[in-house]
Structure formats: C-alpha cells, structure tokens
Amino acid sequence: MKKILFIVAVMLAAANVTYAQQPQKKNVTTVKEAGTEKGAEIKFETLTHDFGTFAEKDSPVRCEFVFTNVGTAPLLIHQALTTCGCTVPEYSKDPIAPGAKGKIEVVYNGKGKFPGKFKKNITVRTNSTSSSVIRLFIEGNMTAE
Secondary structure, eight states, X not given: OHHHHHHHHHHHHHHHHHHHTSOOOOOXXXXXXXXXXXXXXXXXXXXXXXXXXXXXXXXXXXXXXXXXXXXXXXXXXXXXXXXXXXXXXXXXXXXXXXXOEEEEEEEEOOTTTOOEEEEEEEEXXXXXXXXXXXXXXXXXXXXXX
C-alpha cells in the first residue's frame, strides 16, 4: 500500500513539473477582424541616429525617434532601456491611438567621461503584435575639449 501511494505521489509531482514547463500565453491586445488577428503595430521612421562629430563642450546632444501606430489597437510603450547612464530615453506613458504618431527622445551626455566614438542602443518594449522588442541606436564621435 505504501509503495502504491509513493508511486502516485511521484506521478503527481512529475505531472506538476511538466505542466509548469509549458509556455504561458502572452496577454496581447487584439481585435478579431474577418478571421485575422490585429493589434497595435509600431513603425519607426528610422532606427539609427548619427550625431556625427561634435565637441565635448556641446554635450549633451539630443535626438528624436518618431514612430506611428499602424495597427488597429492602442499602442503602449512599456519600457525604454539603455545599458549606460550617459544615454537617457524619454517617452510618453499614454497609449498611442491607431494612426497616431509618437516619439522617443534620447539624450546622450558623455561630457567628462567618454570622449571618442560611441554606439549606444535603446531597447524599447511595447505591446506591438509584430515586434514587441525593438532596438534603436545612436552613434557619433565626441571630441575631447
């Protein structure tokens, strides 16, 4: 009897582990239209901005990445992250309506720290159905004072 209970307990534990390993469904804002799924879609005008060569005294420098929600549902930007404190992205937390434009402003400030060539990336996380993670790039050459 003890062996049977032990075997049943092991089988239940194995079933729980197997179920826990299955991928969970993503929570995506979608609308059903004629049998197809549509949702928010983000489209950037450009994914890279080149500041060119500029003097350290002109730092910080700024640029904007303009995008459009080409989908059928409101677009949300969940995060815009960088790997360095010298690059700071700013964006609206409000939903972007279908057909509307938005922007992500990026400020690079390497003054007193990082003269020379640079290439930084900004990781943008959205609820876009086509690509929920997008990488934007800024690059340039900051000459020392």
